[in-house]
Amino acid sequence: MVEGLKRIDWYRLRSHDGYGDDLPRLLRQARTSVEPHEELVRHLCGDESEVSEATAAAWPFLLDLVAHDNTPGREWLLENVCGAIAVAGGSGSDGVHPSWPPAWEASKPALLALLDHSAVAVRRGALFVLGQGRGDSAPVLAALAPRWDEETDPATRLCLVVVATEFAGRGDEAALSWLRELEVPDDEPLARMLVSAATRPDAGVVLRGLTGDLGLFLETGQFEMGYDEVLEHVLWLVRPHDFEGMDLVLALVDVLPWRTEALDYLRRLFERDTADVGLVVPYVPVWAADPDVRLRAFAVWLVGVARARQYRRLVEAAVHDHAVTSLGQRVSSLATSVLLDLR
Incomplete structure (x- = not known):
């Protein structure tokens, strides 16, 4: 040195x-x-x-x-x-x-x-x-393969898959091929979930992984992944701008442990780009009547973002909904604000 x-x-x-x-x-x-x-x-x-x-x-x-x-x-x-x-x-x-x-x-x-x-x-x-x-991912992928065969630490094995999915998420075809050929045992559901997300599977495979025990992600040291970071990584891989990805997000809305994260993701997605908001607007009547205040508040917000005036009456009814979300947001106040925007 x-x-x-x-x-x-x-x-x-x-x-x-x-x-x-x-x-x-x-x-x-x-x-x-x-x-x-x-x-x-x-x-x-x-x-x-x-x-x-x-x-x-x-x-x-x-x-x-x-x-x-x-x-x-x-x-x-x-x-x-x-x-x-x-x-x-x-x-x-x-x-x-x-x-x-x-x-x-x-x-x-x-x-x-x-x-x-x-x-x-x-x-x-x-x-x-x-x-x-x-x-160049070639030397990295070449080294990951033998390491996958030799590695016994579960969290480090998951890290190996995360590296390949990082490349795949940036459109690296070699990484995608590597992941498609990777043999992941059934007792490593989180690795299977990431491989599935990166190689565009049906949403059910990913959903089963996400609703399982994600504690292993918390053991990967430098990644410092909590549950919300895991979801962000998977959604990044699946690319929710296409319909398959949106199917996954909507499926997650129905899973209580992931509902808040999925709605937050949709909110951020539509704040940046409303191109796909029409895929979600048909859910407004169902969500507006749901017992869960998170869904009712999101439905009202969505009407405003999408300028979906066909649901104006649902928003008018929500003016009388005084429930409060976990963020301290009253549905009634949100509905009043959306009605003003729809004028």
Whole structure:
């Protein structure tokens, strides 16, 4: 590492906190101490869409640090520094310096080597980083296959599938083919759910996975997936802008544990783009009469977004509905506001 650091003119490289002249010292100190970690974050990590030229230059040295068992706080570096850089680098933003893509591609052998590490946290961390990056998926998929055969930790096996679905979700046909050929045992329902979502199955397969025990997602370490994040990931894979995807969302509305998340997703979807709102409007009369205040409030809101004046009488009736949602929203107040908008 020391000789490699000397070969770079850090004084000419912009970091996220000035120039990169402090980076050689911080990287050397990080071999024996956690003290420079926060400074490394300040220099190397911008927002979620920026990678500086100094960060790209420091990237191989960071991977060298996390590869050594005697590096203090190695897992922290992998998750909080390498992970943040990978997320920003995979954003496709103009804020990513042109030196990042070649640095990323050159680092893949080092990252893939970490998949065979004895520490589960290191394997999961490396998988998270790999899933966030863009570029050539071929070497990654080639490494995932033998790892799938060898991996025994359930959460890490799920991470392997998440990496492939990340590529597939960005339209990578090679990743889709890899997932279609992957043999997933029946006792790994969450992995089967992700494979199914990524390869466009019937909604029932995904629904069975989502309504099962999702606790394993919470064990995947760096992913920090809660139930709502799992749903977001699956909906991203299924692409609810097509009818099959909308079928899945509507099916989730009928499942009590997922109702709030599904309605929130529909609300965000239609706030951004009302192109598919007509697929859901026919449900307004049913939802407006439902005992669940969440559905009644959503039905009223939907009439306003879709400008569905044919349901004006249902909204007028809802003016007398004084039930309150979990967000403190009165159906009556919402209905009054929608009626004003429909004038």
